[in-house]
Amino acid sequence: MAVQGTTGLDPVLAFALVGALGVGSQWLAWRLRLPAIVLMLAAGLIVGPGLGVLDPGDQFGAMLQPMIAIAVAIILFEGGLTLNLRSLSDAAVGVRRLVVIGAPLGWLASASALHFVAGLSWEASAVFGGIMIVTGPTVIAPLLRQAKLSKRPAALLQWEAIVNDPVGALAAVLAFEVVVVLQTATGVGHAIQTLAIGILFAGAVGLAAGWALVKAFRGGYVPEYMKVPVLFVLLLAVFAITDSVLHESGLLAVTVMGLWIANAELPSFTELRRFKEQATVLLVSGVFILLAANMSMATLGTLDWRALAFVMAVVLVARPLPVLIALWFSNISWKERALVAMTGPRGVVLVAVAGLFGERLVELGIEDADRIAPLAFALVAATVVLHGFTLTPLARALGLTAATKPGVLILGGSRWSVGLAEAFKKMELPVLIADPNHAHLRAAREAGIETFFGDILSEVAEHRLDAAAFEKMICATDNDAYNTLVATDIAPEFGRENVYQVKRVRQTSSRHALPATLGGRKIGGDETYFEANARLAEGWEFRVTRLSEEFTLDDWRTQHPEAIPVADLGPNGTLRLLGPDETPKDATGTQIVSMTPARKERLEGQA
Known part of the structure; x- marks a missing residue:
């Protein structure tokens, strides 16, 4: 007793x-x-x-x-x-x-x-x-x-x-x-x-x-x-x-x-x-x-x-x-x-x-x-x-904080990554693209995006990258296994709810499929790396839209019925990365990042 x-x-x-x-x-x-x-x-x-x-x-x-x-x-x-x-x-x-x-x-x-x-x-x-x-x-x-x-x-x-x-x-x-x-x-x-x-x-x-x-x-x-x-x-x-x-x-x-x-x-x-x-x-x-x-x-x-x-x-x-x-x-x-x-x-x-x-x-x-x-x-x-x-x-x-706004670290220097990074940059969010292939970072450097050349899991990255500046991470290389490895390893540091990766390519054999319990959360539409980059090659683009009392979420959806929401930044500065089943917040001042078909006049200008 x-x-x-x-x-x-x-x-x-x-x-x-x-x-x-x-x-x-x-x-x-x-x-x-x-x-x-x-x-x-x-x-x-x-x-x-x-x-x-x-x-x-x-x-x-x-x-x-x-x-x-x-x-x-x-x-x-x-x-x-x-x-x-x-x-x-x-x-x-x-x-x-x-x-x-x-x-x-x-x-x-x-x-x-x-x-x-x-x-x-x-x-x-x-x-x-x-x-x-x-x-x-x-x-x-x-x-x-x-x-x-x-x-x-x-x-x-x-x-x-x-x-x-x-x-x-x-x-x-x-x-x-x-x-x-x-x-x-x-x-x-x-x-x-x-x-x-x-x-x-x-x-x-x-x-x-x-x-x-x-x-x-x-x-x-x-x-x-x-x-x-x-x-x-x-x-x-x-x-x-x-x-x-x-x-x-x-x-x-x-x-x-x-x-x-x-x-x-x-x-x-x-x-x-x-x-x-x-x-x-x-x-x-x-x-x-x-x-x-x-x-x-x-x-x-x-x-x-x-x-x-x-x-x-x-x-x-x-x-x-x-x-x-x-x-x-x-x-x-x-x-x-x-x-x-x-x-x-x-x-x-x-x-x-x-x-x-x-x-x-x-x-x-x-x-x-x-x-x-x-x-x-x-x-x-x-x-x-x-x-x-x-x-x-x-x-x-x-001026001694790593970042005053939630930053995003993107793994992979593809067209999709650069387009998303440019959208975040328009919203004045800290963003960095990392890739172990130097050639993959050329487009990011030309766009003025901060880059890191090297393996994100290396000791060099641990000491040179200021992880405190980034709140969320997106793994978006063309290698599903590498994306899954990085997302799984980084998750305890960033928080599992803050680590995302593009959809994996579906394997025909379960012998080659990666466990569903590993990796990060899905982001954007239910698309793989190749499908998402193919959309951009077909003329799609990333766009940032601000909601207001005159232009609500319903108005945005009506105007852009095919748009795929990827993220939203609330009026209080909270950044959310959106999965296939998530919708942006309907609040005045919210900024929505989405993939949308290019405007007609832009397509005509490129023709």
Whole structure:
């Protein structure tokens, strides 16, 4: 029989509630196009200190901190998996400066803000200031997904967040060890020795675990169906072992392990990363709900004008100043420096680690350390809300978004592709045509369409193409098998509902037919590549028509009875690609892209 907490909510029900609120907040944010983190934070506060329905400290007891610690470790490991060194490209200098120069300066600036503005002692300020180096991949990742920044500023923010996470935690450990030396009889040499051994041990274990895993996977020592379970078990073991030697060094170990695997070029790496990304979405949701719900009204009541002044000092001074100094005289433009300097959301790691060290400092006799946890929560809440609503407008104002309108990536340089791309260009939508055959791109280049020469699945495409600029993809080469392969491979990144391909040629033998479950959605009329291009050769063309109060969808259909609708762009900027059974929206301001027979006068002019 399950044990119930004082709130009366069963622990199993509490666990389910956390999952439902977390995932539900993410889904609602996607539907409403709002920052997901803001909704998760609000949901946690409502069911926690607001209504008192969820009390994680009571319902999960001693398991709460280990649960959060393991979740943070998995999130950081997944972040390490995204850090392919080749993806740094021209952001390498900026990332190096942000870590080597920006982190120490950020530590000093944060500690100063805590002491002079928030009024904490130097001991508490030094420890908490180290933790504040962390900007938080749990927050940055959803913000980048929403804001769709251009490649370099996105890489700067992502790398800084992931690399500085363990750096900030270890900085807090270093400061804490110094405080222990000052408060106890422990020697300085012993404290430094413990810290050095812990860091070296964590780095070595992370490298060894990553190397062993890659060796085992490549050598076929682990069957395919067991790769993810083996990865998870090894990850937990690495974190637990290193963390037992030195607290918080486990974060460094799992980050190093993920970084090694990310750069090992494993054949099954894509599947591993996708599964980890899905797990991370669940963990980020759950941890944010737990941390917000675990705050009490009494703790929140301790926040006064000093807390507000402290948050403002961090946002306006302690974050921007170190970043601007670190990136000074670098190849990073002033707009990119400004964006990175004004973007410093804090997340799960800050709250979790701050609460842990706050309790330990209080045990050592640093009384004002009990203010660390509420100040950490205030900083996280303020920066999450602030950057959640301002990052996208700020990036747009600075011209650093990948695209302000939904872009379309078209695979294949046929006449059909070029005609459709020209129609999208008339609607001022970003469009690019990619083809592995350089000759196929001649017509697109002559039409002024942006092109990419190469295989869309190649590593070069991954690093040179800014995928964030494109919302939808159309596979339209003369090779059905290639179209299906690309659509299937790209679908998890774009979303299966956003990947389309031209109809496949019907095979007379089922032996040669491709599975119906693979590939993308149909687009336009129920026509193959060859049938669609034949229409254009016969005089058909792509046309863009805008609906109005005087010219409705019925009028358009009456005027163009043979037209095949391919896409529509709503007045609110929403682009839809239309299949054989879909019709354009009948709304004033909607623009319809269709294939229609050429006008009579145009045909006569060509005769």
